[in-house]
Amino acid sequence: MISNIESDLKSKFPDSLLNVASEDKRITLLVKKEELYQILSQLKDTGFNHFSDVSAVDYIADKEFELIYHLWSHREKIRAIVKVRIPREAPAVKSVFDLWTGAQIHEREDHELFGIDFEGNPNLSPLFLEDWEEIPPFRKDFDTRKYVKEKYYQEDEQYPIVKG
Amino acid sequence: MEEREIAFLTVPFGPQHPASGHFHALMKVDGETVLELEPHPGYLHRGFEKLMEYRIHPQNCVLADRLDILDPFPCELGYVNAVEKIAGLEVPKRGRYIRIIMTELGRILSHITWIGVLSMVLGFDSANKIAWGDREKIIRLNEMATGGRIYPCYLCVGGARRDISQEFVDETSKALDYLEGQLSFYDYFVFKNETFVMRMEKVGRMTAEEAIDLGATGPNLRACGIDYDVRKDEPYEVYPEVEFNVITREEGDAYARSLCRRYEIAESISIVRQLLNNLPDGAFRMELSPVWAAPEGESYFCLEAARGEKCFHVVSDGSPFPYRVKIRPPSLSHSLVQFPYLVKGSAIADVPAIYWSLDPGPADVDR
Amino acid sequence: MKKLTPKVIKSKGEARAWSVWAINYFTACGFMELLPWVGSGYDMERFGILAVPTPRHADVFIIAGYVTRKAAKRIKMIYDQMASPKYVLALGSCPMTGGMYWDSYATIKRVDEIIPVDLWIEGCPPKPENIGHGIVMAANAIKGGLEGH
Numbered sequence: 001m002i003s004n005i006e007s008d009l010k011s012k013f014p015d016s017l018l019n020v021a022s023e024d025k026r027i028t029l030l031v032k033k034e035e036l037y038q039i040l041s042q043l044k045d046t047g048f049n050h051f052s053d054v055s056a057v058d059y060i061a062d063k064e065f066e067l068i069y070h071l072w073s074h075r076e077k078i079r080a081i082v083k084v085r086i087p088r089e090a091p092a093v094k095s096v097f098d099l100w101t102g103a104q105i106h107e108r109e110d111h112e113l114f115g116i117d118f119e120g121n122p123n124l125s126p127l128f129l130e131d132w133e134e135i136p137p138f139r140k141d142f143d144t145r146k147y148v149k150e151k152y153y154q155e156d157e158q159y160p161i162v163k164g
Numbered sequence: 165m166e167e168r169e170i171a172f173l174t175v176p177f178g179p180q181h182p183a184s185g186h187f188h189a190l191m192k193v194d195g196e197t198v199l200e201l202e203p204h205p206g207y208l209h210r211g212f213e214k215l216m217e218y219r220i221h222p223q224n225c226v227l228a229d230r231l232d233i234l235d236p237f238p239c240e241l242g243y244v245n246a247v248e249k250i251a252g253l254e255v256p257k258r259g260r261y262i263r264i265i266m267t268e269l270g271r272i273l274s275h276i277t278w279i280g281v282l283s284m285v286l287g288f289d290s291a292n293k294i295a296w297g298d299r300e301k302i303i304r305l306n307e308m309a310t311g312g313r314i315y316p317c318y319l320c321v322g323g324a325r326r327d328i329s330q331e332f333v334d335e336t337s338k339a340l341d342y343l344e345g346q347l348s349f350y351d352y353f354v355f356k357n358e359t360f361v362m363r364m365e366k367v368g369r370m371t372a373e374e375a376i377d378l379g380a381t382g383p384n385l386r387a388c389g390i391d392y393d394v395r396k397d398e399p400y401e402v403y404p405e406v407e408f409n410v411i412t413r414e415e416g417d418a419y420a421r422s423l424c425r426r427y428e429i430a431e432s433i434s435i436v437r438q439l440l441n442n443l444p445d446g447a448f449r450m451e452l453s454p455v456w457a458a459p460e461g462e463s464y465f466c467l468e469a470a471r472g473e474k475c476f477h478v479v480s481d482g483s484p485f486p487y488r489v490k491i492r493p494p495s496l497s498h499s500l501v502q503f504p505y506l507v508k509g510s511a512i513a514d515v516p517a518i519y520w521s522l523d524p525g526p527a528d529v530d531r
Numbered sequence: 532m533k534k535l536t537p538k539v540i541k542s543k544g545e546a547r548a549w550s551v552w553a554i555n556y557f558t559a560c561g562f563m564e565l566l567p568w569v570g571s572g573y574d575m576e577r578f579g580i581l582a583v584p585t586p587r588h589a590d591v592f593i594i595a596g597y598v599t600r601k602a603a604k605r606i607k608m609i610y611d612q613m614a615s616p617k618y619v620l621a622l623g624s625c626p627m628t629g630g631m632y633w634d635s636y637a638t639i640k641r642v643d644e645i646i647p648v649d650l651w652i653e654g655c656p657p658k659p660e661n662i663g664h665g666i667v668m669a670a671n672a673i674k675g676g677l678e679g680h
Contacts, residue, residue, distance in 0.1 A: 025398060049376050050392075052466075055490040057479055070464070070475065070492075074376065074390055077397045081464065102379025105500050128206035128530060129637065130601045137211060137636055144214055145634045152629075152640045179605055182555045182584050186602070207602045208559055210635045218634065227631065233560045280570075296570025314563045314656060527560065 001076050002027050005046055013039055028081045036084050037094045040069065044099050047073045048080050051100035054107060056114045060140040063088045065116060069096075086116075095120040113138040172199065175512070179207050183285040183516035185526040187499060196511050201504045208530040216489045221247060221321050222454050224486070229315045231491065232528040234277055237270035238469035240319040242476040243489070245400065247321050249463040250480050259323030259448040260402050265439050266309065266318060268432045269336070272343065273302045274470035275425045275432075278523050279354065282422070285516040286363055291354050298346055301339045308332050321456065323449025333440055340433050347430060355426055364419040368506040368518035371416060378505060379497035382472025383428065384522055386412045387420035394468040406438050418521035425523070457484045471495055471523055491531060499524035547590075548674035549579040551618070554589035556609070559596025561623035561656040573659050578666060586612040590679070591669075592646075595656070597625035597638050603645055610646045616679025620669065621651045622662065630655065647680055 002022045009029070010017060016039065019030040031039055052070035059066060062085075069082040086093060095118040097104045105127075107118040112127050115136040126132065135142050177189040188204040212231060216224050224243060231239040241263060248255065280295030303313050309332050310316035310325075318325055354360055370380070372388040385392055393410045395403045411427040413420040458480040466475040472494030479488040499522065506518050540546050568575040569582065583589050586609045598606060610619070621642060624630040629640035642648065650672075652665040673679075 050381075051379055052473065052475060053490075053492040055477055055492075057488045057490075068477070070477075072392075074392055079398070079466075100379070101377045102497050102501050105496060109496075126206075128209040128601075130206065138214055144211065144636045145218065147636055148634050148640075179602065180554070180556045180586075180609055182582075185557055186559065207599060207605075209599055209601070209637050210597070210632050211637050215632065215635060230560055230631070233563055293569075293571045296566060297572055300567065300572050313658065314560075 002078060005043075005078075005080075008046070009039070009042065012042060025077065026079045026081065028083070030083045033084050033086055033093065036082075037096065040071075040082065040096055041099060043071060043080055043082070047075050048078075049100075050074060051096075051103050051106075054096075054103065054110060056110050056116060056138075058088075058114065058138070058140045060088070065091050065114065067093065067110075067116070090117075091115070092117040092119060094118070097121050112136065115139065177201075177515060184519070185524075187524070187526045187529075189503075191507075191512070191515070193512060196513075198507050198510055198512060198515065201507045201515075203500050203504060205500065205526070205529050208527050210531065212531040213489050213491065217485060217487065220455055220484045221458075221486075224489075225320055226317045229317055230527070231531060232469070232471075232493070232495075232525050233314075234525050234527075235270055235274040235470045236315055237267040237318075238467055238474055239491075240316075241267055241401075242465055242467050242474055242491075243478070244319050244321050245467070246463050246465040246476040246478040247458055247480070247486070249465055250458045250461045250478065253322060253450065255323050255450065256447040257444045258327075258446050261439055261443055262324045262328055262448060263319060264402050265328075265336075265436055266306075266316070266324075268436050268439075269302055269305060271470045272429050272432050273299060275429050276302075278425060278470075278520070279350065282517075282520045283354065285520055286360070288354070288357075288360065291350075294353075298343065301342060305332065305336055305339055308335060320449065322452050323447075325449070327448050333443070336436065336440060340436060343429070344433055347426070350426065355422065361419060363514075363517055364422060364521065365417060367418045367510070367514050368521060369415070369417040370502070370506065374505075375416070375502075378501050380472070380502055381494055381497070382468070382470075382523075383411075383421055383424040384472065384498065384502065386410065387424045388416040389414050392473075394466050394473055398466060400465070400467060402439070405442075406435050408435050418517060421521050421523075455484045457482060458486075469494060471498070471525060471528065493525075493528045493531060495524040495526075495528040498522045499526070499529055542674075542676070544674045544676050547616070548670045551579060551590045551670065551673070552581050552583050552588060553591050553593050554586050554609070554613070555582040555584050556592075558594055558598070558602070559625070561596030561625065561654075564654075564656040564659055564662060565593070565595055565622070567659045568662065573663065575666070578670065580666070586610075587614060589613055590616070591618045591620055593620045593622060594626050594642055594648075595622040597623075597630060597632055598642050599637050600639060601637075603639050603642075606642070607645050618649045618669070618673070618677075618679050619646055620665070621648045622654075623656050624653055625655075627651050649677070 016032045016035040021028045048071040050072040054069050057066045064085045067084050071080040107121050108127050110116050111124045172192050172194055175191045175193050179188045186207045190202045191198050192200040225240055228239045228243045229236040276295050276298050280292050283291035307313050309328050310318040375385050375388045391410045391412050408431045411424050460482045462479040464477045475492040477490040481487040567573045621627055626642040632638045650669050
């Protein structure tokens with residue numbers, strides 16, 4: 001079954017698939033960002049109806065974000081992992097909210113914590129943080145220890161003492 | 165004649181509420197019917213995934229406990245398995261058995277806590293107090309094996325930190341016998357109680373297609389007829405060697421979800437008994453240095469927590485600190501996607517019943 | 532027949548000490564060790580402590596566990612709604628020192644920057660026996676004349 005999915009995708013999207021790897025119950029794809037929505041839509045038609053999550057990794061040295069989509073097919077019991085690299089300046093992809101309703105909340109979380117824009121998502125308001133004025137906190141250039149030491153702890157050479 | 169405007173009342177299901185944990189939702193109501201519900205999580209957010217990048221692996225195992233307060237073992241299990249998969253480590257057999265014994269005991273504990281909280285919000289105080297008393301049996305077993313009552317800090321990369329003694333094996337068998345007797349008591353007192361059935365039957369109903377589209381996993385999905393259990397579909401650790409059933413029901417309402425969890429307690433008791441009977445001898449962990457570093461690479465590991473499918477994605481760059489840890493919580497979909505969908509059109513008095521029949525963990529949502 | 536003599540309450544502290552009502556607010560992970568107190572294993576009702584749903588009926592505010600910035604505003608609101616005399620108990624290491632999340636950008640490190648705290652019970656989380664020791668210590672202090680705020 002996995003070989004069917006592989007050959008199907010390779011014939012439909014010949015230039016977008018950069019790498020395809022398959023194991024016992026998993027298929028991993030590395031794709032280009034131009035046809036991402038079409039590839040995900042094709043995977044949904046093949047039977048991957050459960051959307052697990054979408055996560056992001058900040059490769060600051062390469063100046064890129066890597067978005068990783070995890071999907072599962074209830075009928076065939078196979079997991080699909082789709083990876084795509086997008087530039088770090090003004091990151092944006094098309095939302096997959098219309099394919100899976102449950103995807104909306106994961107995209108909202110990534111928008112708040114990484115600053116990635118998902119075009120077409122109906123609700124991208126802040127989820128966990130209130131009145132947050134710094135850069136998105138999960139990016140690699142936000143140092144949480146430096147932020148906490150400046151905001152909450154007193155200046156001391158020996159060890160930090162809590163203010164107050 | 166002047167124009168009259170009709171406005172709907174906004175009622176908070178607030179952060180300080182006996183039935184809500186620490187979770188905030190705004191309900192727009194028309195009389196007693198809820199028209200719309202808007203959830204506002206974030207009161208328990210600590211930024212776990214960022215904190216884990218600053219700590220080495222033994223420290224992360226201690227921190228990972230606090231991800232889900234009511235069910236700490238799967239969180240530790242997921243983290244150590246994901247890291248071991250990157251390095252390709254082979255954990256000794258006894259260590260694997262010990263891990264799954266403690267995880268299944270944690271599943272029983274989580275489901276009994278759920279019975280207690282659900283009874284409390286329905287107003288059924290007697291079942292609440294009895295459930296809190298039954299929790300103590302398993303918490304004392306935790307303390308005997310690991311030293312910690314609620315937060316065990318028990319697993320490490322390469323096995324478990326301490327061995328279990330023969331006294332623990334004997335006490336566990338006694339506790340399992342007691343809990344099996346209690347299950348028949350719960351059947352008579354709670355699950356066949358006429359008031360409980362009337363409050364839970366036909367409330368918060370989901371069809372199978374709706375459940376898959378909304379991202380449901382765990383007992384919520386199995387109550388709609390889909391048999392998805394990561395322990396059977398992508399087996400890990402010692403699950404290929406034990407026999408158990410996957411519990412499904414057909415109705416998809418709150419009562420079906422409750423029955424799924426009740427029968428899962430019985431299955432977990434049977435799994436622990438099988439593991440205790442076949443416990444192998446030998447080493448229970450690999451000896452690794454505390455600043456052991458995984459090689460470069462990444463891995464994705466899924467497991468079945470008490471609430472549903474929990475996944476860990478760990479990226480390592482060759483240093484003792486992980487580069488990125490991403491946790492997929494099962495309750496994110498329960499309380500932020502399924503709960504607003506199921507509550508539309510129901511009465512205000514049914515809102516806590518629907519909320520706790522989905523079994524969310526507020527700390528799990530926010531991390 | 533034995534003559535019954537009534538017990539005379541001598542001070543207002545004695546009247547307050549064994550009837551302290553706590554507000555029902557499940558703050559964070561430190562609360563998990565207050566649950567045995569609600570049940571019949573350790574039973575706080577024999578000490579006179581009831582869990583009430585509204586702050587206007589409550590005497591003590593138990594802050595169990597860490598406090599995030601988002602929750603800090605609500606805690607101040609609830610504290611203001613309680614009527615005097617009132618007491619505040621901090622449970623766990625996180626409210627007073629930052630605890631395990633000392634380097635988290637989303638939690639506040641000392642809750643007594645917002646509200647005054649009367650008693651701090653340490654632990655992560657403290658065992659139910661520790662909490663009982665703290666409750667009895669607080670009740671004896673109230674009986675001895677500790678004025679609420």
